[in-house]
Amino acid sequence: MEEMVLDVPVQPPTELFLPVPKRFLEEAYRSDDYLVLVGPQHPGSGHMRIVLRIKGDVIVEAIPDPGYVHRSMEKLAENRLYIQNIPLFERPAIMDTGNVTLGYVRAIEKALDVEVPERAKYIRTILAELSRIGTHLYDAGILAVFLGHTTGFMWPFALREPIVEAMTKISGARITSSFVIPGGVRRDVPWSVLEFVRKTTFVLEKRLKSFEKIFIKNPTVIDRLKGVGILSREDAIKFGVVGPFLRASGVEYDVRVVEPYEAYDEVNWEVPVSDDGDSYSRFLVRVEEIAQSISIVRQAVNELRRIPEGRVISEDILHEYASVASTDIRGYFFKVFGDLTLPKGEFTSLTEASRGTLLYSLLSDGESNVPYRARVITPGWYYLKGFMEALRGERLADLQGIYGSFGYFPPEADR
Amino acid sequence: MNGIDAYREAVGTLMEILSMDHFTSNMVSIPLIQPIIDFLLQVPVVGYIVALVLWKPMFALLIFPGLITLLTVLLFIIWFERKLTARIQWRKGPVEVLRWAGGIIQALADGMRYFFQEVIVHRDAHRPYFLQFPILIFIPVLLPLLFIPAGSIVGVKTPYSLAIAVAIVSLIPVFIIGIGWASNSRFAYIGTVREGFMYFAYEIPFILAVISMILLYGTADMVEIVEKQSVPGIFLNPVAAFVFFVTTVMATSRLPFEIPEADQEIAFGPFVEYSGIMFGLVMTIAYEKMYILSLLMAVLFFGGGNGPTIPLLGDLNGVVWLFVKTIAIMMVLSFLRSIYARFRLDQALRMSWSTLMKISMVSLAIGIVANLAFYGLGA
Numbered sequence: 001m002e003e004m005v006l007d008v009p010v011q012p013p014t015e016l017f018l019p020v021p022k023r024f025l026e027e028a029y030r031s032d033d034y035l036v037l038v039g040p041q042h043p044g045s046g047h048m049r050i051v052l053r054i055k056g057d058v059i060v061e062a063i064p065d066p067g068y069v070h071r072s073m074e075k076l077a078e079n080r081l082y083i084q085n086i087p088l089f090e091r092p093a094i095m096d097t098g099n100v101t102l103g104y105v106r107a108i109e110k111a112l113d114v115e116v117p118e119r120a121k122y123i124r125t126i127l128a129e130l131s132r133i134g135t136h137l138y139d140a141g142i143l144a145v146f147l148g149h150t151t152g153f154m155w156p157f158a159l160r161e162p163i164v165e166a167m168t169k170i171s172g173a174r175i176t177s178s179f180v181i182p183g184g185v186r187r188d189v190p191w192s193v194l195e196f197v198r199k200t201t202f203v204l205e206k207r208l209k210s211f212e213k214i215f216i217k218n219p220t221v222i223d224r225l226k227g228v229g230i231l232s233r234e235d236a237i238k239f240g241v242v243g244p245f246l247r248a249s250g251v252e253y254d255v256r257v258v259e260p261y262e263a264y265d266e267v268n269w270e271v272p273v274s275d276d277g278d279s280y281s282r283f284l285v286r287v288e289e290i291a292q293s294i295s296i297v298r299q300a301v302n303e304l305r306r307i308p309e310g311r312v313i314s315e316d317i318l319h320e321y322a323s324v325a326s327t328d329i330r331g332y333f334f335k336v337f338g339d340l341t342l343p344k345g346e347f348t349s350l351t352e353a354s355r356g357t358l359l360y361s362l363l364s365d366g367e368s369n370v371p372y373r374a375r376v377i378t379p380g381w382y383y384l385k386g387f388m389e390a391l392r393g394e395r396l397a398d399l400q401g402i403y404g405s406f407g408y409f410p411p412e413a414d415r
Numbered sequence: 416m417n418g419i420d421a422y423r424e425a426v427g428t429l430m431e432i433l434s435m436d437h438f439t440s441n442m443v444s445i446p447l448i449q450p451i452i453d454f455l456l457q458v459p460v461v462g463y464i465v466a467l468v469l470w471k472p473m474f475a476l477l478i479f480p481g482l483i484t485l486l487t488v489l490l491f492i493i494w495f496e497r498k499l500t501a502r503i504q505w506r507k508g509p510v511e512v513l514r515w516a517g518g519i520i521q522a523l524a525d526g527m528r529y530f531f532q533e534v535i536v537h538r539d540a541h542r543p544y545f546l547q548f549p550i551l552i553f554i555p556v557l558l559p560l561l562f563i564p565a566g567s568i569v570g571v572k573t574p575y576s577l578a579i580a581v582a583i584v585s586l587i588p589v590f591i592i593g594i595g596w597a598s599n600s601r602f603a604y605i606g607t608v609r610e611g612f613m614y615f616a617y618e619i620p621f622i623l624a625v626i627s628m629i630l631l632y633g634t635a636d637m638v639e640i641v642e643k644q645s646v647p648g649i650f651l652n653p654v655a656a657f658v659f660f661v662t663t664v665m666a667t668s669r670l671p672f673e674i675p676e677a678d679q680e681i682a683f684g685p686f687v688e689y690s691g692i693m694f695g696l697v698m699t700i701a702y703e704k705m706y707i708l709s710l711l712m713a714v715l716f717f718g719g720g721n722g723p724t725i726p727l728l729g730d731l732n733g734v735v736w737l738f739v740k741t742i743a744i745m746m747v748l749s750f751l752r753s754i755y756a757r758f759r760l761d762q763a764l765r766m767s768w769s770t771l772m773k774i775s776m777v778s779l780a781i782g783i784v785a786n787l788a789f790y791g792l793g794a
Contacts, residue, residue, distance in 0.1 A: 044679035218755070396681075
């Protein structure tokens with residue numbers, strides 16, 4: 001067969017692109033270190049690249065190269081109505097829908113000074129905690145598969161299924177529910193669904209016991225995670241680590257306690273803290289948080305029994321539609337939120353998302369129905385530095401263990 | 416004239432060796448299908464082929480424990496491992512290929528897919544070695560099968576069969592290191608170094624366990640070893656059996672010691688650059704090694720082909736029992752995958768150079784004591 005020659009005027013690149021300074025490369029070469037580029041097409045890197053400088057088997061330096069899933073959410077948000085930004089900001093961490101939308105909506109509510117009905121507060125709390133359980137399970141699964149434990153990967157994903165089912169019954173969507181809207185939630189949740197949610201928590205608790213046997217208390221898992229990737233209390237604060245990872249280093253900081261929002265100051269729960277700061281304690285703190293979330297969900301369902309069904313959207317935002325739309329926004333959505341305009345100023349909200357503190361900052365010029373500037377800082381972006389510092393001095397094989405223990409999720413960090 | 420005489424003699428010997436009588440004199444007898452065999456032996460060409468295949472060394476080479484069983488076991492154990500893992504993990508596993516049999520030929524389908532995929536040899540690879548080693552590795556993988564006895568069926572009977580088999584099995588990692596070297600990639604390099612470290616770490620306890628069993632039985636001939644096991648070896652020296660089992664797990668890089676091929680860490684290590692049928696070949700190495708080591712384990716510790724005799728099977732008795740025992744061992748090895756996470760290299764090395772080494776020393780001591788007790792100082 002005759003070979004075909006394509007006359008393409010494009011030359012393939014002759015020099016390799018390297019995401020690190022040339023000086024760094026030369027230094028590594030001179031000091032006889034080994035440079036390993038993990039990712040972005042690597043089974044254990046996620047959508048990012050980590051440039052590792054290795055001496056023997058020990059990581060001397062780790063340089064992250066994030067941004068492979070950057071979707072310019074902040075810029076996109078400037079061209080959308082306030083209400084259209086809810087599903088947009090849901091995208092960074094779709095399994096954490098309850099928390100990420102809540103943060104954005106609370107920033108709007110702060111600007112409009114809206115008081116949310118009590119029933120909506122509890123429903124939001126339930127949604128947020130269900131998302132938290134789901135995300136923690138998701139990350140536990142990723143951690144397990146990073147350690148080569150495939151059963152520990154499959155079980156949490158199966159365990160997420162009842163949660164996803166509960167979310168479906170509440171909102172109609174399995175994952176991306178966008179259920180939280182300014183002034184409350186989209187519609188009231190009937191008693192039968194709340195009962196289902198309550199029963200789901202018992203199912204979860206039972207199944208988690210078997211997960212504990214096969215993965216959490218597994219001797220090989222403990223060997224791999226204990227004493228690995230230690231972040232001391234001082235380091236964790238210095239590098240700006242947030243959420244469960246900060247608490248695993250012994251800092252008792254949780255936005256839900258420090259600045260309680262929704263119904264968090266009306267339910268009883270504890271902040272799990274560990275002093276070790278290693279990968280295993282980071283994992284255990286999240287496991288313990290699942291138990292706390294289950295308890296919060298149950299209490300919230302019990303509280304909802306007390307509050308009469310009906311009003312879930314605030315009159316402050318409904319105005320003339322208050323009589324028809326306060327239990328269900330369907331049919332009035334665009335009428336109510338179409339030209340939602342925020343007063344002039346900057347409005348910031350802090351939320352405790354599953355992986356840590358989530359910051360939304362909305363800058364409004366006071367006359368347009370789109371934000372002048374929206375700032376989102378996701379927990380992943382906050383603790384990326386801490387994650388890289390935790391890698392220093394550990395072995396190459398521990399990269400995945402530490403990665404999984406942080407539950408670093410590039411789509412969330414890159415936004 | 417002398418030359419011609421020698422030539423005639425050689426031809427005569429050759430003809431004698433190749434004659435049907437020579438094959439039928441040492442044939443596998445199976446009373447169950449004896450009438451069929453008798454009939455087939457009467458048919459001119461077919462008879463010769465049947466006699467050749469049923470000739471015991473050829474039977475060992477081609478059917479059991481050789482080629483056909485090896486392929487069947489590969490097909491089965493990959494399917495079984497996936498099915499078992501799926502069962503534990505609340506999934507279904509392979510079902511779509513041959514639905515009524517539960518997807519049992521999934522591995523065959525994957526193999527065919529590999530076969531029609533492009534084999535990419537990247538620019539930096541050492542091309543000849545990169546393509547040769549995955550094929551050459553079948554030499555140390557297939558050769559030990561000749562020495563493993565299934566009842567009276569054995570390819571090569573020699574007093575050193577166990578030593579030879581273990582020596583050849585020890586060659587497999589050398590080829591894997593060659594594969595990693597020829598791949599010339601960063602992850603392959605790391606994986607190769609890991610393979611080298613693991614090789615030294617498990618090989619010494621492994622050989623010590625085998626030596627303790629040789630001392631215990633007083634011979635390295637596997638046929639005799641099987642004959643001597645009125646009590647299975649695992650009861651005579653459970654410590655050696657334990658060491659052998661753990662080192663088998665290490666040698667076949669199964670979890671929790673799947674360190675050289677850790678796919679989440681170094682993307683299958685030495686095999687990272689392979690594609691197409693070459694990838695298919697290198698990925699079956701571990702399973703083939705597992706098959707051989709399971710056979711050795713069955714012979715050393717579970718009485719090989721010994722078992723209740725079924726008269727109808729004749730010589731196949733040993734075959735059936737050895738097969739059942741081997742598959743049972745392989746099933747246990749498959750089970751490990753779904754309950755353990757992967758150890759780190761340094762942890763595995765520490766474990767094998769300290770704990771496992773001590774235990775293997777104990778097994779060696781048991782072997783020496785048993786040797787002195789059974790055969791006295793004179794032996």
